[in-house]
């Protein structure tokens with residue numbers, strides 16, 4: 001301590017510096033140095049951990065009650081919507097033909113939006129919105145957060161054994177009983193997942209946490225078994241990497257001038273087309289999947305050529321939703337994955353089936369036409 005005081009004294013050389021001042025100053029200095037050394041040590045530890053730890057995987061927390069559940073199993077229908085459910089009248093008919101003990105409904109809508117007599121025509125949706133929701137920006141990681149919230153709330157009911165994610169423009173293509181047996185009959189999740197080799201969405205900066213060989217792409221519209229829903233809800237490792245390195249490229253903004261050059265070089269990534277697929281691949285769960293989606297989407301290839309900004313889903317209007325068109329969709333029994341040269345023959349629990357139980361995107365007019373087709377639900 002004295003030595004320290006000496007040094008301070010000699011460097012300061014102030015004749016008015018009393019001994020008491022010097023001592024107080026030295027103490028301050030000692031404390032400051034200690035705090036600095038502490039921080040330095042912590043920082044080093046952090047670096048060491050970051051560098052040495054192998055890719056950590058989410059540890060599913062045990063939810064014992066769910067695994068021992070023996071009652072009637074429910075399918076949880078999870079609607080991810082902007083505000084209301086424009087096709088509620090069609091879904092109401094679908095649910096009317098179901099046993100109330102066999103399904104549950106959860107809706108993620110804009111924060112504060114309530115489903116009641118004034119906002120929906122169907123009692124099935126009253127009060128079914130999540131009490132806690134986030135503002136979703138399409139194509140950004142808030143979309144994944146909304147999906148996770150839906151799964152988290154639905155997992156609270158141990159009767160929910162399957163989780164179907166749907167958009168506000170999705171329609172069912174079969175009656176409830178058929179759908180229930182199709183989905184429940186398989187011990188696997190239905191997750192569209194394939195190698196993404198063509199587009200530059202993978203950001204090499206992720207490689208420490210997400211190796212390139214685990215990077216996957218696929219449709220956001222998934223159907224999960226409980227175990228996989230838990231993995232997604234419990235993940236605290238992969239999502240932060242996505243938030244940092246998988247972002248949508250902002251549109252060119254002339255006001256930003258030269259900054260645009262840098263922004264346009266950024267990897268253009270759409271998190272909801274990669275997150276679940278990549279996470280499940282990283283957890284070694286791909287063998288527990290039917291690697292295809294249950295939701296049909298028609299892509300507009302001519303728009304892709306014109307705009308070179310990726311494909312756009314086509315919206316079916318009244319004119320397009322003919323029973324012939326629906327029959328065609330229901331007749332599809334395989335999907336070809338170009339990047340893997342893989343043909344997926346659609347099956348559930350080893351039985352050959354049609355690939356799609358749902359379809360998007362349907363306008364209200366298109367949904368009305370479906371409802372008016374007498375044969376629709378029996379097909």
Ligand SMILES: *[C@@H]1O[C@H](CO)[C@@H](O)[C@H](O)[C@H]1NC(C)=O
Nearest residue numbers: 106107127128129130131153
């Ligand atoms: C929202 O909160 C109310 C009141 O606590 C509850 O009755 C309702 O089930 C909650 N909604 C969901 C989807 O959990």
Ligand SMILES: *[C@@H]1O[C@H](CO)[C@@H](O)[C@H](O)[C@H]1NC(C)=O
Nearest residue numbers: 072073098099102176177180
């Ligand atoms: C409801 O589920 C039970 C089995 O859990 C099944 O026997 C019954 O057929 C289902 N009802 C409908 C309408 O699918």
Ligand SMILES: *[C@@H]1O[C@H](CO)[C@@H](O)[C@H](O)[C@H]1NC(C)=O
Nearest residue numbers: 184185186187348349350351
């Ligand atoms: C799946 O198929 C096997 C063999 O046909 C059958 O024993 C089993 O019960 C089926 N699983 C379900 C959940 O239907």
Ligand SMILES: *[C@@H]1O[C@H](CO)[C@@H](O)[C@H](O)[C@H]1NC(C)=O
Nearest residue numbers: 300301302303304306314315
């Ligand atoms: C496909 O995209 C093109 C260009 O954007 C558009 O003109 C056309 O109407 C679209 N087709 C359908 C069926 O939506």
Ligand SMILES: *[C@@H]1O[C@H](CO)[C@@H](O)[C@H](O)[C@H]1NC(C)=O
Nearest residue numbers: 298314315316317319320321
């Ligand atoms: C939908 O119907 C309109 C009008 O008949 C037609 O121009 C358009 O090509 C159809 N789109 C699809 C995807 O069938």
Ligand SMILES: *[C@@H]1O[C@H](CO)[C@@H](O)[C@H](O)[C@H]1NC(C)=O
Nearest residue numbers: 174175176177178377378379
């Ligand atoms: C449901 O659909 C299946 C197959 O599409 C059909 O065999 C069955 O009769 C339908 N059930 C009802 C209640 O309409």
